[in-house]
Amino acid sequence: xxxxxxxxxxxxxxxxxxxxxxxxxxxxxxxxxxxxxxxxxxxxxxxxxxxxxxxxxxxxxxxxxxxxxxxxxxxxxxxxxxxxxxxxxxxxxxxxxxxxxxxxxxxxxxxxxxxxxxxxxxxxxxxxxxxxxxxxxxxxxxxxxxxxxxxxxxxxxxxxxxxxxxxxxxxxxxxxxxxxxxxxxxxxxxxxxxxxxxxxxxxxxxxxxxxxxxxxxxxxxxxxxxxxxxxxxxxxxxxxxxxxxxxxxxxxxxxxxxxxxxxxxxxxxxxxxxxxxxxxxxxxxxxxxxxxxxxxxxxxxxxxxxxxxxxxxxxxxxxxxxxxxxxxxxxx
Numbered sequence: 310x311x312x313x314x315x316x317x318x319x320x321x322x323x324x325x326x327x328x329x330x331x332x333x334x335x336x337x338x339x340x341x342x343x344x345x346x347x348x349x350x351x352x353x354x355x356x357x358x359x360x361x362x363x364x365x366x367x368x369x370x371x372x373x374x375x376x377x378x379x380x381x382x383x384x385x386x387x388x389x390x391x392x393x394x395x396x397x398x399x400x401x402x403x404x405x406x407x408x409x410x411x412x413x414x415x416x417x418x419x420x421x422x423x424x425x426x427x428x429x430x431x432x433x434x435x436x437x438x439x440x441x442x443x444x445x446x447x448x449x450x451x452x453x454x455x456x457x458x459x460x461x462x463x464x465x466x467x468x469x470x471x472x473x474x475x476x477x478x479x480x481x482x483x484x485x486x487x488x489x490x491x492x493x494x495x496x497x498x499x500x501x502x503x504x505x506x507x508x509x510x511x512x513x514x515x516x517x518x519x520x521x522x523x524x525x526x527x528x529x530x531x532x533x534x535x536x537x538x539x540x541x542x543x544x545x546x547x548x549x550x551x552x553x554x555x556x557x558x559x560x561x562x563x564x565x566x567x568x569x570x571x572x573x574x575x576x577x578x579x580x581x582x583x584x585x586x587x588x589x590x591x592x593x594x595x596x597x598x599x600x601x602x603x604x605x606x607x608x609x610x611x612x613x614x615x616x617x618x619x620x621x622x623x624x625x626x627x628x629x630x631x632x633x634x635x636x637x638x639x640x641x
Contacts, residue, residue: 495509
């Protein structure tokens with residue numbers, strides 16, 4: 310009687326996009342190099358940085374043969390850089406950390422043990438620490454309904470994760486993707502901006518299932534100037550309109566249930582309307598207060614001052630309504 314065949318060991322590429330993060334890159338690379346399960350290859354793509362990133366990459370690549378440095382002559386942006394890295398990688402799975410993040414000990418052994426057990430899984434993900442510029446812990450982000458290490462079928466990934474926590478919660482900084490379906494899904498699509506990673510993870514989880522690690526796996530550094538920083542409510546609405554159009558497209562309509570897409574649109578619309586109006590409200594009410602104070606001091610007639618401040622408040626109300634109408638139109 311033949312022994313049962315041992316599953317093939319799955320391989321892992323770490324693919325790091327780097328733009329002007331030479332100061333953080335050594336910490337990122339050192340955390341990767343000291344993992345108890347070493348990655349099979351490490352790619353670092355310098356996206357035309359203007360700092361010392363290129364020198365840092367060359368220093369590490371000279372010392373560690375598994376590190377291979379790549380370079381864009383012109384800045385291409387995060388999502389195109391990730392696409393190029395995914396095409397260059399050769400392993401079964403790919404991990405894409407930001408150059409300013411650093412992973413926790415034993416992340417790769419935990420993740421790849423699950424990948425070895427479930428070689429057709431779409432993603433393996435864990436909890437994520439959020440840290441400040443100097444690496445001090447701010448908070449830890451965890452799923453609401455996944456208390457223990459587990460494998461999630463596509464149906465469970467939808468019902469126990471996406472429906473509960475929402476796609477904006479996907480912990481992509483602590484996510485390892487199976488490379489072939491990741492590339493097939495479009496990698497990080499440039500038109501989706503900072504939401505491209507969440508879209509890709511959703512596609513793979515809903516198609517091939519997901520494995521969850523019930524402990525912090527990485528440290529995501531919160532910095533000014535990140536891809537998600539400075540995105541207005543209207544810009545986010547545009548990105549979500551593109552994402553939901555993709556979900557309904559021929560390529561993905563069998564991946565995303567129509568009821569889920571409608572729920573996503575409704576939740577994002579309400580969230581973005583609230584966010585936008587609150588932002589406008591804060592700014593405009595301060596303006597109203599400043600103008601009211603000015604009127605009360607400069608207009609001798611109290612009734613005239615009251616009427617003037619009332620007109621300013623009316624202008625704020627009209628602006629809020631117009632913003633809400635714009636948002637509904639943009640999200641639909």
